[in-house]
Amino acid sequence: MKLSIDHSHHFELLRILGHAYYGGSDVQEVLQIAGRLTPGDDEGWYEAWNALAESLKVTADEAQEKGHLKSASQTYLRAAMYFMISDFYLHANTDDPRILASGRASRAAFMAAIPGLDFEVARVEIPYEGAWLPGYVVKKKGTPAGKRPTLICHSGFDGNKEELVLFPGMAAAERGYTVVAFDGPGQGEVVRETRRAFRPDWDKVVSPVIDFALTRADVDPSRIALLGISLGGVLAPIAAAKDRRIRALVANGGLYSFYDVVSARFPEAVPANRERFDQAVNAAIKTDTMSRWAINHGKLVFGVDNAFDYVNSTKPYVAADAAQVRATTLVIDSEQEGFFEGQPQKLYDALTCEKTLMHFPSSEAVGEHCQAGAEAAGGRKIFDWLDEAMDVKSVKP
Structure with missing residues (x-):
């Protein structure tokens, strides 16, 4: 079932729809937005999601004022996810003030939702190169005190x-x-608040997070797992190749070379011909939502001002040291991957550790990139594997 004839819209709608499982969206709200969207309309996408998020925030504020704390929490949480998705296609102008505003509105709504969740969620500041990285520590309410198997995750x-x-x-x-x-x-x-761009030596990012985790009484130093999502499917292996404290690694989905993925969309970049590349990009972004979004967002998060430099700046993002990974590793290969075709196998082949290449089939509703729309079914497969890799089958929340 397609939620839009625009492939990019379809995937993002499926992604946000999937968050309904943990309360981050409501099915009918998403479907109503889907029915109003025009393929390729970047401004229309923002206006629809922002209007819904703003309306829900008002509803949540009213519920909270009246003491309906659970209703307020649930509504704030959906508003947070809708604010988050609203600026998705606005990044042609990386200085568009709505990018910063939507991120702040999303975080504010998320923080307002926390008291009513069934989970303990604490915002933390992780020391990082003289500054800090923002994060959350999450536990199920009622979890017994003591050291627990620990999952560190990044997108x-x-x-x-x-x-x-x-x-x-x-x-x-x-x-x-x-x-x-x-x-x-x-x-x-x-990236929104500080404009710090991606860096290829991702171990320099993950290792301080592990250092932080090890200061906590609820972290078992011998059972630390790292999970990277999407581009994180190469970032996490880069980190695990250097930091041996990681016991288990999940690449969801598996990615060996980000440059191979990006340059395949614009083969004119491979021979480094600037004029031909610019012509190809200009033609693509006029008609293809996915290409337009990828280029515009890529400029923002890689800290460059043009498409040519963005594509070429992805070259170092490769799991060249995958053979140095010692963590037991799960590489996920989704049947309808769409973004990283062939990459999970390349990463798997480069690994020499104990490893699993797990096929996620459409017949089990987990065939989309990163299991979009299937958080229950996808979670079962991932965490059944991880529980066994981390020896936590006997842990009861």
């Missing part, structure tokens, strides 16, 4: 830590894990 090209709290955060927490979800350079709050 990829376009996700953020608030989205990670829903999935995989809540999925892990309800299984007894302590979860640390964070935004790194190029992601979420960090």
Whole structure:
């Protein structure tokens, strides 16, 4: 079933629809927006989602004033996710003030939702190169005190830590894990508030997060897992190749070379012919929503001002040291991957550790990139594997 004839709109609608499982959307709200959207209309996308988020925030404020705290929490949470998705196609102008405003509105609504959740969610500041990275620690309410198996998770090209709290955060927490979800350079709050762009030496990002986790009484140093989503499917292996404290690694989905993926969309970039490349990009962004979004967002998160430099700046994002990974590793290969075709196998082949290449078939409703729309079914497959890899089958939340 297609939610839009615009492939990019379809995927993002499916993504936000999937968050309904952990309360981050409501099915009819998403479907009503889908019915009003015009393919390729970037401004229309923003206006529809922002209007819904603003309306829900008003509703949540009223519920909170009247003492309906659970209703307020649930409504704030949906508003947070809708604010988050609203600016998705606005990044042609990386200085558009709505980008910063929507991120702040999303975080404010998310923080307002926390008291009514069935999970303990604490915002944390993780020391990082003289500054800090924003994150959350997530646990199921009522989890016994003491050291717990711990999942550290980060997103990829376009996700953020608030989205990670829903999935995989809540999925892990309800299984007894302590979860640390964070935004790194190029992601979420960090890139919007500080303009810190992605960096290819991702171990320099993850290792301080592990250092932080190890200061906590609810983290078991011998059972630390790292999960990277989308572009995180190469970032996490880069980190795990250097930091041996990681016991288990999940690449969702598996990615060996980001440049191979990006340049395949614009083969004119491969021979480094600037004129031909610019012509191809200009033609694509006029007619293809996905190409327009990828280029515009790429400029923002990689800290460059043109498409040619963006594509070429992705070259170092390759799991060249995958053979150095010692963590037991799950590489996810989704049947309808759409973005990383062939990449999971390349990453798997480069690994020499104990490893699993897991096929996620459409027949089980998990065939989309990063299991979009299937957080229950996807979570089962991921966490059944992770529980066994981390020896946590006996842990009860």
